[in-house]
Amino acid sequence: MPVPERMEFFIDPGRCIGCQACVQACSECDTHKGQSMIHLEFVHRAYTTQTVPVVCMHCDSPTCAEVCPADAIKKTGDGVVQTARKPRCIACNNCVLACPFGVPKMNTEAELMMKCDMCYDRTSEGKKPMCATVCPSQALFYGTREEIEAIRPRSAPTHAFRFGGQTVTTKVGMMLPRRREAEYLDVTAAMHEEGRGKAILLNMLEE
Amino acid sequence: MPDEDRDHDSATPDGRPAAAQPRWRQDFPIDTPQDNYIARREFAKFLVLISGAFAFGQVWILWENWRRRRRGEPALVQVASLEQVPVGGSLVFHYPNENEPCLLLRPSENTLVAYSQKCTHLSCPVVPEMQSGRLACPCHHGFFSIDDGRPLAGPPRRPLPRVNLTVRGGAVYAAGVELRTV
Structure with a gap:
């Protein structure tokens, strides 16, 4: 049974309180026991406590699947990019390096890439994904577009992300302020920045 | 395209x-x-x-x-003389080549039978139990009838290959192996 088309996943990073409930709930799932498919990322740990939950965005043209040399990552008709097929995955890490959102992670012990598949075993049965059921601040929301618009009148979901010259459209929506200008992310800018980790290390040595 | x-x-x-x-x-x-x-x-x-x-x-x-x-017909090979096999006794010989151990059995005075010793389940050597009239495979408790070599109990489903025998002038000759499925 496919995931119903009207049910959508929305991430609202501004509401994330970093409680790790989603990570715990995800790792309790029997299909990947002990390993979480959702990552909780710190935006800038030295300056802020803000965290962002990272689930698979389920791109319309998934880069992970594009770069897979073993044909292991497939997308089902309902737009869900499935995790790597175990018999096909060769643990080459191409998808891990290619994904612009940093979603796929390599399980080196199992030699298998494992990533969020929007709890396909649950959502295809009409249930909500694990992380969305436990999120106390509703930073992770699974429901219809009407529901999210009713409870977040000042936000609107976006499905397009620009990485350098590439625009990636996704199935999962990111909640952003309704009045906003198009963000442009210069992916190579980080190369010219001063290494922040290095500066902290030097301070520690001086003391 | x-x-x-x-x-x-x-x-x-x-x-x-x-x-x-x-x-x-x-x-x-x-x-x-x-x-x-x-x-x-x-x-x-x-x-x-x-x-x-x-x-x-x-x-x-x-x-x-x-x-x-x-x-064609396999060559006649002398496997034993009649005196070597007493009534109720048995004897191991190799036929048609070195790698095929066979059992020569004499359940009664005028009966001589010979079967391959390899169990048809996993090729363990079968052991004759003359008292109960059967051949037993110790590996998985398979049993074969001494009269015709058919499986009686256990995992084997096919009978033991039978070695045709000829007795001429007090000597026992093997004359071909009969592979059977039922």
Whole structure:
């Protein structure tokens, strides 16, 4: 049974309180026991406590699947990019390096890439994904577009992300302020920045 | 050739239609329905190859039958003299070659039978139990009848190969192995 088309996943990073409930709930799932498919990322740990939950965005043209040399990552008709097929995955890490959102992670012990598949075993049965059921601040929301618009009148979901010259459209929506200008992310800018980790290390040595 | 009739769920990264995409993108599709898609040509190839394999198998069986018939009767080999096998006794010999241990059994005065010693389950050597009139395989508790070698109990389902015997002038000769399925 496919995931119903009207049910959508929305991430609202501004509401994330970093409680790790989603990570715990995800790792309790029997299909990947002990390993979480959702990552909780710190935006800038030295300056802020803000965290962002990272689930698979389920791109319309998934880069992970594009770069897979073993044909292991497939997308089902309902737009869900499935995790790597175990018999096909060769643990080459191409998808891990290619994904612009940093979603796929390599399980080196199992030699298998494992990533969020929007709890396909649950959502295809009409249930909500694990992380969305436990999120106390509703930073992770699974429901219809009407529901999210009713409870977040000042936000609107976006499905397009620009990485350098590439625009990636996704199935999962990111909640952003309704009045906003198009963000442009210069992916190579980080190369010219001063290494922040290095500066902290030097301070520690001086003391 | 691009397949126009396929459904394309995924968007292409450059936004051009699926038919305009390079060949490798069609060979390694991202959508599951396309991944499971079998073209008529592939299906026909599969049918032809599999039926060819079955047909070749039949020819091979006929060829093997013809070869077996051409080989003719095996040579008579003396395995023992009658005095060596007392009534209720048994004797191991190798026939038709070194690697085929066989059992010569004499359940009564005028009966002599011989079977391959290899259990038809996993080739463990069977042990005669003359009192109960059966051959026992100790590996998995398989039992065979001494009268005709058919399986009585346990995992073996096929009877033991029977060695045809001839007695001439007080000597026992083996004359061929009878492989049986039932």
